[in-house]
Amino acid sequence: MRIVLLGPQRRPTLEGVARSLGLAGPGAGGPVAAITAGWQEREPDDALLVTLLEGQAVNLALYRRWLDVRDRDPEYRAGEQRLAGVLAELQELYLLRLDYALQAVYAVQRRSGAASASGDALGEAVEAVRELDAAHLRRVNEARLEFFDRLRPHDRPVIAEHRAEVSAVLADAAALVIAGGHVGVLAEVLHLFNVAAVVRSRVIAWSAGAMALADRIVLFHDRSVLGAGHAEVYGSGLSLVRDAVLLPHARARLLLDDTPRMAVLARRFAPARCVPLEAGTRIDVSADGAWPPGIRTIEAA
């Protein structure tokens, strides 16, 4: 499956990308499925998207479908609420520990000179954060697995009905376009409607849409009103893009000029590459998962 990752689309580049892939314009190879669930209540406001795809788009309406599932399947809804509570608590505890662990990294980093002892200490401090990240992701995945085992979405009529409809649209689609928005909502609906299992076409995704394709979703906001926050592992994406932490709006959201901080970010998630997705970025990931050469990444040193 060929995947195209784009930067934010405030000044859209989608039209040109779609044309370059033969998805729009004369000779377009069929409808393009679109996911705008990250926009939540504004999901149907896709007129611009449809225009950019020259009328070829079919919105999968995953957010509306999700609301419908919650509405018609109270048992699933209740289970989802319990899961949300568990995940929120896990995230809270993880953030509490992450704060101390990263403070330790930065403290050691400030002390570090050329001495090998301090270099070792920094490496160990970063390793502690990596272990924390990994343990958190494991716990989140276990909680989700337990939830899916217990509620068996594929056996639930309402979900099965929506999955079949989504699958049918995707079967005929020449491509799937995933817009940005709320990455948590996107990841939720993509998992719920089993999109990864049925998508065979090319995928174009940007911002949160791109993040949701990765094997690991990392939230980040160094310029929040509370000051620089810690990048935090949120959960697993669709794993259609592997070994990459995707960072939309990196210039606006990260302290890119803070080299030591960025070095910690890169070391923390290595060997995955930390990839800024700025306006105008286009990265074509080939069917075998290979990335084009020369991709700009955040470096560990």
Place this chain on the structure above:
Amino acid sequence: MRTLPKLAINRLRERRPLDAAAVDRFLARYPVPIVEGARCTFLYRGEADEVFLVHRIFGLPDHLPLRRVRGTDLWYVVLELPEGSRVEYQLEVAFADGRRERINDPLNPRLAHSPVGSSSVCYAHGHVIPDWTVPDPEARPGSLTDMMVPSRALRRDCPVTLYRPARFRRDDPGTRYPLLIVHDGGDYLRYAAAKTVLDNLIHRLDVAELVAAFVYPGDRLAEYANSAAHARFLTAELLPRLEAELPLAGTPSGRCLMGSSFGAVASLSVAYRHPGVYGSLLLQSGSFAFTDIGNDHGGGPVFEPVVRFVNRFRAAPRRVADRLFVSCGVYEPLIVRNRSMVPVFEAAGMTVRYVEARDGHSWENWRDRLRDGLSWIFPGQQKYFYE
């Protein structure tokens, strides 16, 4: 050494002739107070025996005399104010017949309002009024509804104003809102633009969609000074009713008590009396009067119960909530008290975020710290959005 540019008032003093017309032109040219870097020139024009700048900046004499510009009826005093300062003040004018008048600065149209009246305001160099404190046409407005809660604890009917966010969904079972209970609710709404602030911060995703209950005191100095009846009202009467009638989180982490001055004492004391119920406290310029030795706390009789409570708390700090946001203006006498409480709160095992501002014991100070506090206690969804 770099010399500072000559102040406008000094250039005026050197002008010859220095007549009424020159003063007229001077006043027409400059907004008052005249802010030139760190130096702020306060002015008064009129016949008087003496004129004083009256303020409540902790650390400075509260009456600063103005000097008369020779040969004119213009009075002035220059005050150095650090960058970003905001100072409320009045002028006291003494007349030859013995009268003394306390007035807002007639040359300065900027006023701050509070339940006890208005004051003139000086915004020092670098002070910025946060844009989220003024109505934003892009922000969808939440709603305010008045309700009455009969209270056996307080033996009165207690008015409460409920704030619901713009996209409030009563029937969505997946949505549970955090609850913010606000002491001196009417004053927060009126003098700290609380509704506008909530609308804007929620719209900007800085603060989670929340329900706020603005409560109104009866006998404020009694109810807010560590009153068991007030604590019972909030925890055993108001809270259960709100959680029964509204889709609220209903967990400690989804409950916050907030207040300023005596309202901060009330917030702390309610949580102290009901530990584990409220996950967060937002305490602004708390009147945390205490004594280390003896009984001279300088606050008068109304502070007696507060001092007893705070002394008891300091002697045996107790974990009453998970997270405390504490803010105080550096120009208020309470700054020492609040700074002293931070390590006590931390020693009790509570996570504390402490913020100071170059401001005083005022509603605008409390308003301008709300983003820091609310976005920490009930963070919005900003970190999830990548458009």
